[in-house]
Amino acid sequence: MSKINLSQVLEQLNWRAAIKVFDATKKISNEDWANIEEALILSPSSYGLQPWKFIVVTDQKIKEKLKPFSWNQSQITDCSHLLICLGKTELNENYVDHFIQASAEKKGLPVEKLQGYRNMIVADVINGERAKIIPEWATRQVYIALGNIMTVAAMVGVDTCPLEGIEPAQYDNVLGVNGSGYETRVACAFGYRSVNDVYSRQPKIRFSSDELLIRK
């Protein structure tokens, strides 16, 4: 463990802003991006089920195709890497078994040893209350990943802009994921802010802790 000072973390969180104007000439290095991908994969999810896929777009032609389905926001084409986060649309026992299989291999255990855990997951997400809201439950997990990766990027001085203003069905078409069992939920642009981005120099707007926090 190699802890980071909270003051440094807060400095970086205060530096973070949803970037409106990226510097299109600045690209994230392959090495840095590989690490960001690794951090993304390490995102927490319920039971560790990872009900998501991520598409990373650097091809300018694909970005151009996505832009009209993104309120024409310039971040789509000016960013270095465009991340599209997809959520799983359904869960079945096969998927849980796939996860349990991967777990058994990683832990060096026979799969039978994990049957109790498997059955607990199945009782909740396949046969229980959560089964009724799988697409939305998966979307919530996607947003954990989004929250994680925006914070990771801020820590290391990489800019982001989360993008809810997109047309998911059109994204699915352009990206060719129709019928894959995964659908576009949200996007996030990565890169470096332009010196012309005035918004990121404005103060952050947050309600006071008196308004947002209750201590008991």
Next chain:
Amino acid sequence: MSKINLSQVLEQLNWRAAIKVFDATKKISNEDWANIEEALILSPSSYGLQPWKFIVVTDQKIKEKLKPFSWNQSQITDCSHLLICLGKTELNENYVDHFIQASAEKKGLPVEKLQGYRNMIVADVINGERAKIIPEWATRQVYIALGNIMTVAAMVGVDTCPLEGIEPAQYDNVLGVNGSGYETRVACAFGYRSVNDVYSRQPKIRFSSDELLIRK
């Protein structure tokens, strides 16, 4: 800006685990917790609207009351700080105006200067497509905050356990937030792992990047 190395960030993310057994004798210091609260308030949200409230429980009696509505998980009572994340159940123009007012004050601008921005937000979240899904949209924002704060805690060596296995309506009762316009969505326990927590010493289970990532 005071950037952190990606390798250090990855080390901390690999150290993170959903802690099953907290050391009930170890408490987060007031100073560290104040900083964690600050980081929580800095969580990104759509338009910066912060459609959330957070309840921080340290009172052992309240934790005991919540435990039976949390699958009796020991983290509820053994953690140092129990965070309950609430999502807004509806949005109206008054709320947007409240946000715009806070923005104008922070930026030192007359509120009229932000009318365009106000009207864009209203067109989307009050009168547009997103208006139809406000409770869920707010929940997604809550999950961004959850993702952010779990990562922040991991950076600084504080343990967490996200808790979806709770009964939100019962939480609302115990916490006295019925009718407040906010409802419990998810909880997260904070503290320090016990030496007896075997799970956090097991390898992390993640599908491969080949399975989770598509590059275009």
